[in-house]
Amino acid sequence: MVDPSLHRTFAQDVVELWHAGLRPVVVHGGGPQISAMLDRLGLEVRFEAGLRVTTPETMDVVRMVLTGRVQRELVGAINVHGPFAVGLSGEDAHTMTAVRRTASVDGRPVDIGLVGDVVAVDASAIGALLERGHIPVISPVARGEDGQVYNVNADLAASALAVALGADRLMVMTDVEGLYADWPRSNDVIARLNAAELHALLPRLASGMLPKMEGCLRAVRAGVGRAQVIDGRTPHALLRGLFTEDGPGTTVVPDEAPGGKEDGA
Numbered sequence: 001m002v003d004p005s006l007h008r009t010f011a012q013d014v015v016e017l018w019h020a021g022l023r024p025v026v027v028h029g030g031g032p033q034i035s036a037m038l039d040r041l042g043l044e045v046r047f048e049a050g051l052r053v054t055t056p057e058t059m060d061v062v063r064m065v066l067t068g069r070v071q072r073e074l075v076g077a078i079n080v081h082g083p084f085a086v087g088l089s090g091e092d093a094h095t096m097t098a099v100r101r102t103a104s105v106d107g108r109p110v111d112i113g114l115v116g117d118v119v120a121v122d123a124s125a126i127g128a129l130l131e132r133g134h135i136p137v138i139s140p141v142a143r144g145e146d147g148q149v150y151n152v153n154a155d156l157a158a159s160a161l162a163v164a165l166g167a168d169r170l171m172v173m174t175d176v177e178g179l180y181a182d183w184p185r186s187n188d189v190i191a192r193l194n195a196a197e198l199h200a201l202l203p204r205l206a207s208g209m210l211p212k213m214e215g216c217l218r219a220v221r222a223g224v225g226r227a228q229v230i231d232g233r234t235p236h237a238l239l240r241g242l243f244t245e246d247g248p249g250t251t252v253v254p255d256e257a258p259g260g261k262e263d264g265a
């Protein structure tokens with residue numbers, strides 16, 4: 001999302017999917033853009049277990065950058081192709097409701113401020129947009145029943161929405177080839193694993209890969225057909241990932257499906 005040409009090909013792919021009869025829903029992130037803005041404003045950038053430590057001042061910046069900038073850029077890039085995209089914040093129409101969560105660091109809960117875990121999804125606004133032929137573009141910001149606004153990791157927000165929508169696929173884009181078996185010592189990509197295998201691996205994961213894989217696990221355990229982590233640095237990664245059987249990156253399948261191929265085959 002920080003490379004203009006990849007941004008364009010991503011938007012093109014989403015529109016191609018729509019023309020092919022699929023109903024894509026886009027959930028965007030924007031961690032690097034938020035961190036750059038925090039830097040410019042002289043505010044602290046800190047993560048615990050892949051989640052941003054979010055003070056009330058940070059939350060203002062998160063909301064502004066995600067819904068005011070990254071979402072607008074994506075909507076604009078998709079709408080180059082026609083009147084498809086409509087942007088929504090997770091706060092809108094009670095789409096996502098979150099409760100405050102902590103991060104788990106060495107097995108201990110650590111306070112990370114206004115970070116939320118999605119506990120309820122009202123997918124009716126998204127459903128209405130899909131029915132009218134639109135492509136919803138959702139920012140990972142949620143309302144809390146306590147009146148606060150919460151910062152939600154984009155991959156976990158996408159996972160919760162995929163479950164609520166009964167999606168066939170969750171496609172998660174990242175800046176590496178996929179899930180590495182022994183990162184950072186080696187970069188052998190795990191091509192396919194089932195939910196039980198992923199569950200066993202989670203304690204060994206770090207940084208941004210942790211919420212990403214937690215999102216994939218939650219999705220396939222709650223009925224999404226499969227979750228794929230794909231390399232967003234590759235042009236047209238989305239189309240290649242969707243239309244190639246056991247395509248590039250890492251595929252997570254439900255518990256009962258065979259997993260266990262670590263050789264990239």
Ligand SMILES: Nc1ncnc2c1ncn2[C@@H]1O[C@H](COP(=O)(O)OP(=O)(O)O)[C@@H](O)[C@H]1O
Pocket residue numbers: 029031154155173174175176178179180181182183205206207208209210212
């Ligand atoms: N096992 C792993 N396999 C691949 N990447 C990993 C692994 N563990 C940690 N990482 C890190 O996670 C990063 C991806 O997460 P991040 O960039 O935070 O996510 P996002 O795509 O949401 O911005 C990779 O760039 C890499 O540095």
Ligand SMILES: CC(=O)N[C@@H](CCC(=O)OP(=O)(O)O)C(=O)O
Pocket residue numbers: 028029030031032034050051052062115116140151152153154155208
């Ligand atoms: C709680 C939390 O960490 N929220 C993320 C939301 C954006 C995001 O997830 O962006 P990426 O997909 O680019 O990482 C953040 O503040 O960076």
